[in-house]
Amino acid sequence: xxxxxxxxxxxxIQEGENATMNCSYKTSINNLQWYRQNxxxxxxxxxxxxxxxxxxxxxxxxVTLDTSKKSSSLLITASRxxxxxxxxxxTVSPYDKVIFGPGTSLSVIP
Amino acid sequence: xxxxxxxxxxxIKTRGQQVTLSCSPISGHRSVSWYQQTPGQGLQFLFxxxxxxxxxxxxxxxxxxxxxxxxxxxxxNVSTLELGDSALxxxxxxxxxxxxxxxxFGEGSRLTVL
Numbered sequence: 001x002x003x004x005x006x007x008x009x010x011x012x013i014q015e016g017e018n019a020t021m022n023c024s025y026k027t028s029i030n031n032l033q034w035y036r037q038n039x040x041x042x043x044x045x046x047x048x049x050x051x052x053x054x055x056x057x058x059x060x061x062x063v064t065l066d067t068s069k070k071s072s073s074l075l076i077t078a079s080r081x082x083x084x085x086x087x088x089x090x091t092v093s094p095y096d097k098v099i100f101g102p103g104t105s106l107s108v109i110p
Numbered sequence: 111x112x113x114x115x116x117x118x119x120x121x122i123k124t125r126g127q128q129v130t131l132s133c134s135p136i137s138g139h140r141s142v143s144w145y146q147q148t149p150g151q152g153l154q155f156l157f158x159x160x161x162x163x164x165x166x167x168x169x170x171x172x173x174x175x176x177x178x179x180x181x182x183x184x185x186x187n188v189s190t191l192e193l194g195d196s197a198l199x200x201x202x203x204x205x206x207x208x209x210x211x212x213x214x215f216g217e218g219s220r221l222t223v224l
Contacts, residue, residue, distance in 0.1 A: 033212060042114070042200060042215035088153065090213075097166050098143065098202075098213060100153035 005101050006089055012107040019076040021104040023089030032065055033090045034074050037103070043088065046074075081110045112136065116201050116216035124224050128189040131219045133201030135182050141165075141205070142184040143213065144176060147198040159184055188221075196223045
């Protein structure tokens with residue numbers, strides 16, 4: 001079964017608004033990563049947060065990790081139409097399997 | 111630096127046939143992972159190879175197999191194809207030498223089984 005579960009499954013917002021996606025997981029992890037996928041393409045790595053980190057920033061992206069709740073969130077600020085894509089969280093376990101959640105489909109309306 | 115190259119990009123097969131997909135990693139990457147992506151099941155982990163050895167394996171039947179060559183290029187094979195094998199097969203490579211860094215994905219091989 002999949003390790004990560006994203007929430008919501010789909011999100012539609014207006015350009016300029018912030019988008020927040022959540023990821024929950026079940027077992028201990030070494031790190032958690034977020035990826036983006038444009039329709040029918042390969043995935044692109046966005047950001048990695050280690051199990052001993054609580055927050056990380058990269059440009060308009062902000063990721064938080066709460067290991068006590070086994071959850072992470074990805075915030076995209078000031079969204080753009082080009083941010084329309086599917087976003088996946090991926091957990092890396094101590095045995096190094098990288099398991100992806102089902103993803104959140106984000107639509108940013110111009 | 112060239113990215114991850116997957117071939118072929120698109121292919122159509124019929125039930126019962128077999129297929130081989132290829133993945134050439136980024137130079138220096140020794141880890142190659144394969145994923146199956148379908149609308150219903152999402153991204154499912156197939157297997158990971160590191161230095162020619164299978165390091166991890168997902169829950170797929172024995173019809174799905176793979177290998178890695180000394181130059182780190184990897185192939186996966188699916189025998190006795192079924193309709194449900196229609197999917198986007200993604201290869202991801204990384205420099206995961208005992209570490210857990212980011213994965214670099216190819217554009218995928220889209221397999222249609224008729």
